[in-house]
Amino acid sequence: MAATRIGSLLHALGLLIVLAFALFPFYWMVTSSLKDQTELLASPPVWFFHPTLSNYMDIFADTKVTTAVLNSLIVAVSTTLLSVILGTPAAYALARFEFRGKADLWFWFISNRMISPIVLALPVYLLSRQVGLLNTRLVLVLIYLTFNLPIVVWICTDQFRSIPPDLEQSARLEGASQFDIFWRIYLPLGLPGVAVSAIFAFIFSWNELLYALVLITSQGLKTAPVVATNFMSGYELPWGKIMATGTVIVLPVTVFAMLVSRHMIRGLTMGATK
Amino acid sequence: MTSVPQNLSTRLAPPAASGARRHHPGYGRWTPFFFLAPAVIVLFSIGIYPTLFAIATSFRRYNITRRADQQDGFPFVGFDNYFTVLHDRGFWDSLLLTGKFYLSVVPVQIALGILIALMLHRPGWSLLRAITRVSLVVPLATTYAVVGLIGRLIFNRDFGVANQFMSWLGVSSSDWLGNPTGAFLAIVVMDIWQWTPFVALIFLAGLSMVPVEIEEAARLETKSPWALLRYVQLPYMLPGLTAILILRSADVLKLFDTVFVMTRGGPGAATDLISIYVQRVGFKVFDLGLASAQAILLLILTIVLSRLYIHIFYQEIE
Structure with missing residues (x-):
């Protein structure tokens, strides 16, 4: 009896340690963003302090951060929409039709997940310089499709497969066109999968740094992660502003991810447990 | 099976006939193609084309600080770059x-x-x-x-x-x-x-x-x-x-x-x-x-x- 009670306490203790481990850097970022400069530079660091919003006032007084957040939002929303529009029909075809080369095509979509952005960053830089796409939001929207489209195809193919094929047969008997079947049966019934893949696409695009760093150089078009890292120059770093910007970038996405954590987790671990 | 009016013929075909076609149950040979084409074309042009461009570039001496209108431009150097990389500590x-x-x-x-x-x-x-x-x-x-x-x-x-x-x-x-x-x-x-x-x-x-x-x-x-x-x-x-x-x-x-x-x-x-x-x-x-x-x-x-x-x-x- 005593042994099980100790086991149970250890279990709770372990869970609390995991919780602290998972949240600590996030907690440290948020609290640092609420400290003033003297508290930030205190050595050893202070854990109790008078929270102030002055860092947030500073970053929002300047248009740099707000413009960057807006740019990120425009790019992430556009690329997410585009990858859903392009990806869901492809996922439907992969889920329901039989044709030659299907397996290879599916593998090709999936293998895009593994490719390092640095492989594409160079040629995309050169090409977009030639055609005048450098320093446009469009080039980011397009290049982000290389990782978003595979995610949408992957998750939605899986989701569409779980929809009973009988529905499709009876709709066809009633004279529904192929597009009707996709639009009126698969999209609505597969909505959970479509939503999860859209969330992933949004988060990946929102967080992306490398392409945004090399393809955008004009200040007004920079995305939020790039602007956040740009603070890291000069002698005395404005840590309060850096952490406030970090919080502005990370907080909405993490809160959202936590709200839909069940779906997030399913999407993340998909394919690894089959 | 001719290819073009597939969608149409599928829709017009009597249900029994469409069920009888074993290899293409209810849809035409080209139907998957229409659903797949947009995604494949887009991913191909923004994924594969730059990759081919990178392969081409990797066989040239391509230094961006040189001006393109210089005498020798970006000369073809065969596998030189690869040799350099493989010998690069x-x-x-x-x-x-x-x-x-x-x-x-x-x-x-x-x-x-x-x-x-x-x-x-x-x-x-x-x-x-x-x-x-x-x-x-x-x-x-x-x-x-x-x-x-x-x-x-x-x-x-x-x-x-x-x-x-x-x-x-x-x-x-x-x-x-x-x-x-x-x-x-x-x-x-x-x-x-x-x-x-x-x-x-x-x-x-x-x-x-x-x-x-x-x-x-x-x-x-x-x-x-x-x-x-x-x-x-x-x-x-x-x-x-x-x-x-x-x-x-x-x-x-x-x-x-x-x-x-x-x-x-x-x-x-x-x-x-x-x-x-x-x-x-x-x-x-x-x-x-x-x-x-x-x-x-x-x-x-x-x-x-x-x-x-x-x-x-x-x-x-x-």
Whole structure:
């Protein structure tokens, strides 16, 4: 009896340690963003302090951060929409039709997940310089499709497969066109999968740094992660502003991810447990 | 079957006839093509075309600081760039360092991941378990660049909280990011923070596939949690392990943002992982021919890895 009670306490203790481990850097970022400069530079660091919003006032007084957040939002929303529009029909075809080369095509979509952005960053830089796409939001929207489209195809193919094929047969008997079947049966019934893949696409695009760093150089078009890292120059770093910007970038996405954590987790671990 | 009016003929064909066609039940030969074409064309033109361009560039002396209208332009040099890369100590060193980084983070992530998955799976404390599971998505959703920023703050020499933790353990403070070992350890710690949840969640997904009756029977059968783990739970977690090993290797090859922000590959070459190295050759030295050759070699490595991944996991999908 005593042994099980100790086991149970250890279990709770372990869970609390995991919780602290998972949240600590996030907690440290948020609290640092609420400290003033003297508290930030205190050595050893202070854990109790008078929270102030002055860092947030500073970053929002300047248009740099707000413009960057807006740019990120425009790019992430556009690329997410585009990858859903392009990806869901492809996922439907992969889920329901039989044709030659299907397996290879599916593998090709999936293998895009593994490719390092640095492989594409160079040629995309050169090409977009030639055609005048450098320093446009469009080039980011397009290049982000290389990782978003595979995610949408992957998750939605899986989701569409779980929809009973009988529905499709009876709709066809009633004279529904192929597009009707996709639009009126698969999209609505597969909505959970479509939503999860859209969330992933949004988060990946929102967080992306490398392409945004090399393809955008004009200040007004920079995305939020790039602007956040740009603070890291000069002698005395404005840590309060850096952490406030970090919080502005990370907080909405993490809160959202936590709200839909069940779906997030399913999407993340998909394919690894089959 | 003629190709063009397929959609139409399918729609007009009597149901019986459409059911009778065994190979194309209810849809035309070209129907899949229409659904697939947009995605394939787009992904092909923004994924494959630049890759072909990179292959072409890798056979040229392509230095962006030279003007294109110079006498010799961008001359074709055959495999010269590849020879240069393969004889370049820096390239091999950064590949080796990437391997060392992988071997430093992945075993820890697997050990912690199994432990965390078991704690999240074990009955009892259900609210705490639910909160902890939700909290695991926080590291995964955190912008990599911001992880790097947080890392720089935590591992700061003067006011970093890492040194405070070390002092509680009685270890004197050090300039983490200023010395090679410390900087490497710092990026290892941040990667372990960010990716252990992913590993834990994959193991947890495996664990939850153990049929409830089997697990309960086993719990009645044995008091030893070790035996339960070894004979009942581990077999369900193993498929996830292979996925983790391959996916993490692809991720480590891709790793750029966090390290770029935290150390820029330094001090010296202490954290010069392969992505950082290729990025520097391409965008700081501007030797794009050489950088393209490196990128193509990296791509080949990635293709081998992803083939391996697909071969292991998706044989059943035909």
